[in-house]
Amino acid sequence: MNDPGLRLMARISTSLLPKVPELSEELCDLVWAAESEISGATTLSRAGLLRTCVVHLTEILGQLGSARPLDLRVPAENGRERALQGIPLPAVLHGYRIGTQYIWSKLREEADRIGEQARAALLDHADELWLGLDRYSEAFQESYRRTVAERARRSDQERAALLQVVLTGTTDPGRLADAAEGLALPRVGRFRVVVAEPEGELDRCERRLQALGVHSVWRHTDDDRVGVLSLPKLDPKGLDEALSGGRVGVSPTYERIDETVAAVRLARLTWASIEAGTEEVRHHGTRPVAALVAGAADIAHDLAERVLGPLLELPEQDRALLLDTAWRWYEHGGSTTGTAKALFCHRNTVRYRMQRVEQLTDRSFADPRHCAELFVALQALRLR
Numbered sequence: 001m002n003d004p005g006l007r008l009m010a011r012i013s014t015s016l017l018p019k020v021p022e023l024s025e026e027l028c029d030l031v032w033a034a035e036s037e038i039s040g041a042t043t044l045s046r047a048g049l050l051r052t053c054v055v056h057l058t059e060i061l062g063q064l065g066s067a068r069p070l071d072l073r074v075p076a077e078n079g080r081e082r083a084l085q086g087i088p089l090p091a092v093l094h095g096y097r098i099g100t101q102y103i104w105s106k107l108r109e110e111a112d113r114i115g116e117q118a119r120a121a122l123l124d125h126a127d128e129l130w131l132g133l134d135r136y137s138e139a140f141q142e143s144y145r146r147t148v149a150e151r152a153r154r155s156d157q158e159r160a161a162l163l164q165v166v167l168t169g170t171t172d173p174g175r176l177a178d179a180a181e182g183l184a185l186p187r188v189g190r191f192r193v194v195v196a197e198p199e200g201e202l203d204r205c206e207r208r209l210q211a212l213g214v215h216s217v218w219r220h221t222d223d224d225r226v227g228v229l230s231l232p233k234l235d236p237k238g239l240d241e242a243l244s245g246g247r248v249g250v251s252p253t254y255e256r257i258d259e260t261v262a263a264v265r266l267a268r269l270t271w272a273s274i275e276a277g278t279e280e281v282r283h284h285g286t287r288p289v290a291a292l293v294a295g296a297a298d299i300a301h302d303l304a305e306r307v308l309g310p311l312l313e314l315p316e317q318d319r320a321l322l323l324d325t326a327w328r329w330y331e332h333g334g335s336t337t338g339t340a341k342a343l344f345c346h347r348n349t350v351r352y353r354m355q356r357v358e359q360l361t362d363r364s365f366a367d368p369r370h371c372a373e374l375f376v377a378l379q380a381l382r383l384r
Contacts, residue, residue, distance in 0.1 A: 008121035012110045013064035020061065024053040027102050034098055037091030044085050052078055053099070060103060060136070070132055072139040079143030083151070089144055096140065100133045159183070163219050167226060169261040180257045183217045183228075190231040191254050193263040195271040197246040198224055208242035224271070228260060240281040247274040248281040269295050275382050293380045300380035307377035311360040322360075325353040327378050334365075 016023065028050045032039045038049065059074045082092050107129075111118040122129075165179040180187055196205075198221065209216045209229065213236060218227040231253070243250070249271025251263035266284045273290035274280050284291065293300040305312065311322060325343065329350070332338030336354075340347045354365060363370035 004117075005121040005124050008111075008114070008118045009125050010065045012107055012114060012118055012122060013061040015114075016106060016110055017058070017061050017065065020054060020057045023106060024050055024057055027053045027057070027099060030102060031095045031098050035091050035094050037088050038095060041085065041087055044082075044087060056099065056136075057103070060133070063132070064107075064129070070135060072135065075136045075140035076143040079140040080147045083144045083147035089141070092144070093137065093141070096137050100130075100137075103133070104129075159217070160219060163217055163228070166217075166228060166257065166260050167219065167264055169258070173258070176258060184215060185217065185228065185230050185257055187257050188255060189257075190233065191257065191260065191263065192229045192231060193251040193260060193267040194225075194227040194229060194243060195249045195264070195267040196225045196227070196243070197248075198222055199246070205243060205245070208238075212236040212238060212242055214239070214242070224268075226264060226267075243281050244279065246279055247271055247276070249274065250281060250283045252284050272297075273383065289376060290379055290383065293376060293383055297380075297383070300376065301384060303373075304377040304380040304384075307363070307373050308361055308381065311357060314360075322353055322357050323378065323381065325350060326357050326374065327382070329354060329365075330375055330378070 028046065031053075032046055032049060038044060039046075055074055056078070059071055063070050079092075083089075107122060108119075111122040159182075162179040162182045165176060166183065166185070170176050170179075177187055185191075194216075205227075206216055206218065213232050215230040216227050218225055249267045249269070251267035251270070254260075254263050269291050270282050270284045272294035273287055274282050308323075312319060314322070325339065328342050329336070329339045332342060336347045336350050340350045343350065357374070358364055361374065363374055365371050365374070
């Protein structure tokens with residue numbers, strides 16, 4: 001250490017090292033009194049804070065006395081510990097600011113005691129000192145935030161594992177009960193399962209449901225979002241609006257948490273029964289034929305091709321016109337007039353198109369059995 005200034009800095013800090021116990025007590029009192037989030041924390045005692053002060057003062061003064069690099073493992077370990085204890089980051093950073101000012105004041109007092117040259121050396125190296133203290137604070141913050149992120153990931157993973165037990169079921173009643181408890185779901189109550197598209201705004205949906213007094217837990221994958229809703233005694237008004245956004249399938253209400261697996265299947269079937277590209281909250285049972293088709297998609301598609309065969313071979317424009325007219329006719333309860341109004345055409349035009357469908361499929365809309373076959377075939381085509 002050839003620099004006279006550095007030798008004086010070492011002398012200042014080394015002379016303070018024997019006083020670390022009393023300095024730590026004084027610093028601990030300052031932080032404890034100034035920051036209620038620290039003194040009021042149930043996870044951190046005054047003795048624990050005092051130990052931190054001793055370690056930090058020993059490391060910082062020791063580094064100044066030897067000109068060795070700062071050991072940033074000390075603030076990093078403190079950051080991890082405080083994050084695990086749940087001490088708010090702003091509160092600990094406030095404590096670090098108090099500590100930084102305290103260390104500077106003690107160094108200045110000691111420099112004044114030693115003499116003019118020591119004061120000058122301290123001022124000459126002040127930038128380096130403050131930079132080192134800033135690095136201490138940065139190491140603490142980085143470790144703190146990394147630990148918080150790790151805890152959040154673990155929490156999300158644990159929550160996902162619990163929800164997986166509820167959604168897929170288990171032969172162990174105790175495990176299911178523990179999973180429900182971990183998710184704040186009662187074992188007996190009023191539940192529904194919701195299946196929705198993956199790109200919906202899950203956070204907004206949860207906030208809406210919470211505002212209605214509905215507790216919900218969700219699994220979000222690349223394919224879909226699946227939620228279990230714990231409902232009050234009566235369905236709140238605005239439930240469908242809270243769930244809205246894209247295609248949403250809702251299961252029937254059930255009362256026992258061990259019935260969730262069956263409810264997931266019904267909600268998923270209902271979701272699959274909604275045509276792609278539409279926005280609808282559909283409850284199970286409201287469109288039974290669509291749900292039936294969605295539940296046996298391969299068979300339904302084969303049926304559609306067999307029933308509509310010749311019609312599907314028409315040029316695209318003709319095919320689309322006839323299929324749309326037939327579907328609108330079903331939507332309007334078999335009313336030619338209603339269909340004509342919806343399509344902005346004459347009733348005779350609708351009749352002509354319907355007759356073409358009958359000719360191409362060798363089926364009659366007047367025959368109940370043929371009419372049902374055509375409807376199922378059209379529904380299968382729309383869900384393809």
